[in-house]
Amino acid sequence: MAELPSDIVSYLHHLASTQRKPAWMRSTGREQAAQCRRPPDSLWPDGPDRGKQVGDQVYFLEGLFPLESERLILPAIQTDSGLPADLHIFILRMAITCSFLMLPNRSCNRD
Amino acid sequence: MIQKKICLLGAFAVGKTSLVARYVKSIYSDQYLTTVGVKVDKKSITLNDQEITLIVWDLAGEDEFQKVQMAYLRGTSGYLLVADGTRGNTLETARMLSQRTSETVGQIPFILLLNKVDLIDEWEIDQRAIEECEAQGWTVIKTSAMTGEGVEESFTRLAEMIVSMQ
Numbered sequence: 001m002a003e004l005p006s007d008i009v010s011y012l013h014h015l016a017s018t019q020r021k022p023a024w025m026r027s028t029g030r031e032q033a034a035q036c037r038r039p040p041d042s043l044w045p046d047g048p049d050r051g052k053q054v055g056d057q058v059y060f061l062e063g064l065f066p067l068e069s070e071r072l073i074l075p076a077i078q079t080d081s082g083l084p085a086d087l088h089i090f091i092l093r094m095a096i097t098c099s100f101l102m103l104p105n106r107s108c109n110r111d
Numbered sequence: 112m113i114q115k116k117i118c119l120l121g122a123f124a125v126g127k128t129s130l131v132a133r134y135v136k137s138i139y140s141d142q143y144l145t146t147v148g149v150k151v152d153k154k155s156i157t158l159n160d161q162e163i164t165l166i167v168w169d170l171a172g173e174d175e176f177q178k179v180q181m182a183y184l185r186g187t188s189g190y191l192l193v194a195d196g197t198r199g200n201t202l203e204t205a206r207m208l209s210q211r212t213s214e215t216v217g218q219i220p221f222i223l224l225l226n227k228v229d230l231i232d233e234w235e236i237d238q239r240a241i242e243e244c245e246a247q248g249w250t251v252i253k254t255s256a257m258t259g260e261g262v263e264e265s266f267t268r269l270a271e272m273i274v275s276m277q
Contacts, residue, residue: 059114059151059153059164059166060151060166062114062115062116062166062186063115063116063166063185063186063187063188064185064186065186068185072182072185073182074149074180074182074183074185075148075180076147076148076149076171077148077149077151078147078148078149078150078151079150079151080152084147084148
């Protein structure tokens with residue numbers, strides 16, 4: 001983001017980390033869960049358990065792996081929670097892990 | 112346990128979300144709320160003594176302002192093309208979506224659902240159009256999310272087609 005002014009970069013960082021309250025997960029190269037953080041809104045119900053296939057445990061990830069490119073973005077996914085979220089999946093080649101980021105988008109909530 | 116992702120595609124307001132609600136939750140509502148992005152549900156069924164969980168992706172409908180996002184189709188094992196029997200142009204939309212889906216994910220099982228059979232007297236899609244689809248090898252099922260007609264059969268048939276391809 002070298003082309004963005006620093007105050008805008010800071011704003012975007014604040015927006016993503018505090019207001020959007022991201023949920024994230026990391027998996028190994030074989031799509032086995034390694035680390036995760038679920039937000040209080042519970043974009044997915046349980047887990048995932050470490051060492052197990054993420055697609056088996058987080059049902060909306062079924063079929064998405066292996067990635068065909070370094071990044072996959074699926075906007076406005078609404079699951080049981082009723083809260084739409086943008087799903088970003090990207091590969092950290094150096095760590096040979098796959099990271100998942102879900103950014104809840106409350107602006108899509110219906111009244 | 113086997114999990115299989117399936118998608119519902121079609122023009123706007125053909126009844127995709129209502130079909131999913133009928134199938135997954137056995138409910139129906141007259142209220143129309145356009146789907147934004149995609150809704151994901153799941154339902155477990157037993158097929159030939161084997162438990163299968165269908166992960167159902169209900170995609171926002173295609174209209175003149177927005178196209179179906181093909182990225183949502185990643186990893187899908189099969190799909191349901193939905194048209195509204197009372198709106199003839201939705202069948203053409205279904206044909207175009209089938210073409211684009213084939214280009215994106217290759218040849219996978221699909222079924223054409225002609226929804227709103229409860230309004231059969233108002234249908235624009237006639238028997239000749241249905242026979243044209245069937246002549247191409249398409250499986251066509253008439254459904255009604257309101258009454259439930261053909262809904263269970265559609266999802267079960269698609270699951271059978273997917274499993275038989277394995």
